[in-house]
Amino acid sequence: MTIPLYLAIAQWILLLALGLLVFIMYRQLGHFFGGPTSTAEFGPAVGTGAASFEYTRVSDDTRRHFAAGDGQAALVAFVDPTCPACEALVSNLNTAADGGELDDLRVLLLTWDPPAYIQISDTFRATRLEIGRPVSHAAKDDYNVSATPLLVAIDMQGVVRAAGAVRHLNDLRAFVSKASSPARRSPAPIAIVATPNPGE
Amino acid sequence: MDVLVLGAKAALAVMLLVAGGAKLADLTGFAAVVRLFIPLRGLAPAYKYLATTVAVAEVILGGASLSFPAVEWINLVVLAAGCAFAAVSVLGFARHRGKSCRCFGALSRRTFDVPGIVRSALIAAFAGVATVGVSGSAVRLGAAAQILLLAAAVLVLAVSFTAAKALATVPQARSR
Numbered sequence: 152m153t154i155p156l157y158l159a160i161a162q163w164i165l166l167l168a169l170g171l172l173v174f175i176m177y178r179q180l181g182h183f184f185g186g187p188t189s190t191a192e193f194g195p196a197v198g199t200g201a202a203s204f205e206y207t208r209v210s211d212d213t214r215r216h217f218a219a220g221d222g223q224a225a226l227v228a229f230v231d232p233t234c235p236a237c238e239a240l241v242s243n244l245n246t247a248a249d250g251g252e253l254d255d256l257r258v259l260l261l262t263w264d265p266p267a268y269i270q271i272s273d274t275f276r277a278t279r280l281e282i283g284r285p286v287s288h289a290a291k292d293d294y295n296v297s298a299t300p301l302l303v304a305i306d307m308q309g310v311v312r313a314a315g316a317v318r319h320l321n322d323l324r325a326f327v328s329k330a331s332s333p334a335r336r337s338p339a340p341i342a343i344v345a346t347p348n349p350g351e
Numbered sequence: 352m353d354v355l356v357l358g359a360k361a362a363l364a365v366m367l368l369v370a371g372g373a374k375l376a377d378l379t380g381f382a383a384v385v386r387l388f389i390p391l392r393g394l395a396p397a398y399k400y401l402a403t404t405v406a407v408a409e410v411i412l413g414g415a416s417l418s419f420p421a422v423e424w425i426n427l428v429v430l431a432a433g434c435a436f437a438a439v440s441v442l443g444f445a446r447h448r449g450k451s452c453r454c455f456g457a458l459s460r461r462t463f464d465v466p467g468i469v470r471s472a473l474i475a476a477f478a479g480v481a482t483v484g485v486s487g488s489a490v491r492l493g494a495a496a497q498i499l500l501l502a503a504a505v506l507v508l509a510v511s512f513t514a515a516k517a518l519a520t521v522p523q524a525r526s527r
Contacts, residue, residue, distance in 0.1 A: 154496075155488065155489055155490060155491055155492055155496070156353055156354070156357060156485075156488075156489040156490075157357045157360075157361070157420045157489055157490045157492070158492060158496055158500075160354065160357045160358050160361050161357075161361040161364075161417060161420075161500060161503075162503075164358070164361045164362050164365050165361075165365060165503050165507065168365045168369060168507055169506065169507060169510060172369070172507070172510045172511055172514045173510070175458065175514045175517075175518065176510075176513065176514045176517055179514070179517040179518055232379065232383070233379055233380040233383040234380070234519075235376075235377055235379070235380065235457065235516075235519035236519060238379065264383075267386060267390075267395065268383050268386070270395030270396075271379055271382045271383055271386060271395055271398050271399065272379045273379075276395075
């Protein structure tokens with residue numbers, strides 16, 4: 152019994168396509184099991200002062216100023232409405248906000264995407280959290296936003312306490328806890344005094 | 352020659368299935384691309400429906416092309432789709448250079464650029480090759496073979512959807 156030529160060719164192409172897709176998923180497993188959620192690959196360094204920046208509030212198109220360390224802890228999320236992982240983060244933030252877990256924090260969602268994109272995303276359209284568009288790319292450099300989503304937890308003193316991508320609600324709660332916890336005083340710097348060598 | 356024609360036909364069908372499945376996994380992202388080409392105020396909720404329509408159309412076309420190789424008019428529809436991809440690629444390069452085309456959802460981060468135009472031109476050329484007639488015995492499939500190919504199409508669709516969904520959970524690199 153001979154099989155039609157088309158079937159012989161199609162089965163090889165299907166095998167190739169499925170193999171490629173399985174490879175993509177296999178590679179993806181590395182992201183899930185390979186490292187911590189908070190990554191040092193992007194985002195500001197933990198322990199440094201968070202930068203202030205200007206942004207335009209999307210809801211009323213007014214220009215606002217974000218000043219880190221103004222006496223209120225903050226969560227700043229760099230998100231894009233067209234990025235599924237960002238939608239997941241905003242969804243988790245909405246859940247936490249609805250549960251009152253973010254009441255003591257200032258929460259700001261920042262995007263460089265046009266406001267029309269916000270209307271396309273159901274999650275962004277439904278959120279009651281403040282959405283802003285930075286007026287310049289300075290914030291991108293200051294916060295090292297090379298990828299989205301990026302969540303930054305800033306304590307009351309304006310110090311970055313955690314930064315990275317957040318996938319789960321429990322990870323978000325850890326960020327909230329870090330932002331809300333009292334600031335730790337950094338140890339006093341050790342003074343190194345150079346003394347001249349007696350022999351000199 | 353039959354091998355080349357049938358290879359082009361099967362490859363395009365699988366490509367359509369993968370592209371459609373990946374787009375279905377990231378409808379918001381693809382809706383934003385649709386908005387680039389139809390920038391109408393007040394149409395925001397409709398963009399997702401448009402994006403869904405395009406993705407589903409790709410899936411149906413890919414599945415039909417893969418499972419019913421003897422139906423010649425499907426080849427012409429695939430050719431028309433290939434030409435549409437090429438036109439979108441050129442238009443995207445002219446108006447939205449550097450923006451992501453999301454042609455394969457989260458599976459690809461390719462943008463509207465010159466290599467993208469070349470790729471879409473190749474797809475259109477492949478679709479043109481696939482319209483060349485072949486001997487009837489090469490594409491005459493029994494019902495069992497057609498069901499088998501349809502099942503394979505569903506499998507490719509499911510795997511591409513899953514792979515794109517999985518990729519979408521990774522932070523996406525930003526460029527200025």
